[in-house]
Amino acid sequence: MNKPITYAYLETTNYCNLQCSFCNREEVIGALQHMPLTKFKKMLENLKHHPIREAKLMGMGEPMLHPQFDEICKTFKEVFPKAFLIVATNCQYPIRPDSKMGKKFEECMKYIDLLYFSIDGYKDSYERDRAPAKWDKLMRFLEDFKPMERHGCRVTCNYVVNTDNIQDIQIIKDEIVDVYDLEELRLNIAQDWSEDKSMPGGYTLEQIDYLNKNWKNEIKGKSEWDFPDCFWVKEGIYTTVEGHVKMCCLNTGADPFGNLFDSASNLSSDRGAYRALARAVEDIRDIMVADTGGSDGVVGAIKDKVFGKSESKSPSGSSDLKRTLSNLNSAISQLPGKMQTAIGSMELTVKPAGSD
Numbered sequence: 001m002n003k004p005i006t007y008a009y010l011e012t013t014n015y016c017n018l019q020c021s022f023c024n025r026e027e028v029i030g031a032l033q034h035m036p037l038t039k040f041k042k043m044l045e046n047l048k049h050h051p052i053r054e055a056k057l058m059g060m061g062e063p064m065l066h067p068q069f070d071e072i073c074k075t076f077k078e079v080f081p082k083a084f085l086i087v088a089t090n091c092q093y094p095i096r097p098d099s100k101m102g103k104k105f106e107e108c109m110k111y112i113d114l115l116y117f118s119i120d121g122y123k124d125s126y127e128r129d130r131a132p133a134k135w136d137k138l139m140r141f142l143e144d145f146k147p148m149e150r151h152g153c154r155v156t157c158n159y160v161v162n163t164d165n166i167q168d169i170q171i172i173k174d175e176i177v178d179v180y181d182l183e184e185l186r187l188n189i190a191q192d193w194s195e196d197k198s199m200p201g202g203y204t205l206e207q208i209d210y211l212n213k214n215w216k217n218e219i220k221g222k223s224e225w226d227f228p229d230c231f232w233v234k235e236g237i238y239t240t241v242e243g244h245v246k247m248c249c250l251n252t253g254a255d256p257f258g259n260l261f262d263s264a265s266n267l268s269s270d271r272g273a274y275r276a277l278a279r280a281v282e283d284i285r286d287i288m289v290a291d292t293g294g295s296d297g298v299v300g301a302i303k304d305k306v307f308g309k310s311e312s313k314s315p316s317g318s319s320d321l322k323r324t325l326s327n328l329n330s331a332i333s334q335l336p337g338k339m340q341t342a343i344g345s346m347e348l349t350v351k352p353a354g355s356d
């Protein structure tokens with residue numbers, strides 16, 4: 001029995017004004033584009049029978065650069081009035097109250113439930129990791145934001161922690177979160193989203209100790225995340241600005257499973273490629289948990305599990321499923337490694353330098 005989709009992560013633009021050192025956007029995006037409102041509506045039309053409880057309108061780009069982002073948020077809430085809507089923004093654009101951008105920004109807050117201001121590091125380290133961002137520009141943004149009507153939108157600071165900005169956490173709490181009345185400081189340990197796992201790690205024991213002693217409660221992410229905890233394959237959906245459906249927000253470089261503009265009905269069909277894939281991946285999870293491996297590795301084990309040991313046991317009329325599996329086996333076979341980097345866990349992501 002397929003579970004309905006309850007969590008949606010929808011990218012509506014892949015334009016960005018920054019090149020953050022920890023973000024793999026440039027590795028994974030295609031041609032620059034904003035999703036036309038008509039296509040966004042079509043996409044929601046094709047998703048609306050799913051009981052989406054939480055959604056993020058972001059992806060590999062800066063959402064507020066979409067010229068109609070206020071309309072995007074409004075439309076989303078019209079279709080999913082009960083869904084909790086989250087957006088992250090880099091705050092590197094002017095929002096003077098009388099300007100077009102300022103008005104659009106305030107309008108968006110009518111529909112967004114939780115807005116993350118992505119601010120990591122203070123002055124020099126902020127400018128280094130979020131190049132070509134400027135600290136002064138951030139300050140102007142925050143000054144213009146301060147008197148704005150928030151329309152009930154909760155606003156927090158989302159801080160991606162790396163080994164070179166740990167020392168700035170406290171000052172960001174004092175000078176940004178408290179001064180601009182942000183709801184909380186959320187710390188995210190920088191995750192390795194790069195295709196070649198090339199992001200530098202290497203926290204010292206002192207740094208880990210410092211984080212654990214001072215900021216444990218602010219660090220977000222499940223502390224004992226394990227592969228079976230992943231909900232994406234059963235209940236989540238990630239779509240790119242092109243409408244492509246991907247496994248999750250952490251393997252955006254993988255080939256898509258389908259396109260929500262073209263074949264959205266598949267999402268609700270037992271025989272659809274996406275749900276067939278979800279079933280297959282559930283099977284991988286079972287296999288991984290049981291640690292059965294086998295000489296053909298994960299892909300062979302999936303086939304055994306789905307079709308039985310012998311091909312003659314294949315369910316009749318399962319050609320859709322077979323085709324899906326053969327098309328997507330290579331993506332699936334990459335999944336375990338990818339998922340292991342997809343962790344918000346201190347234990348697994350924050351290793352002392354030289355501990356490996």
Ligand SMILES: C[S@@+](CC[C@H](N)C(=O)[O-])C[C@H]1O[C@@H](n2cnc3c(N)ncnc32)[C@H](O)[C@@H]1O
Pocket residue numbers: 016022023024058059060061062063088089090116117118158160188189190191192193
């Ligand atoms: C990809 S961005 C898109 C929205 C917007 N451009 C921004 O920066 O806020 C979404 C969130 O992911 C965070 N992020 C980017 N790369 C990350 C990484 N390697 N590990 C953890 N969080 C990351 C950003 O700081 C931001 O809060």
Ligand code: SF4
Pocket residue numbers: 016017018019020023024025059060061062090
């Ligand atoms: S983290 Fe956000 S602002 Fe930075 S490059 Fe990625 S999408 Fe752009």
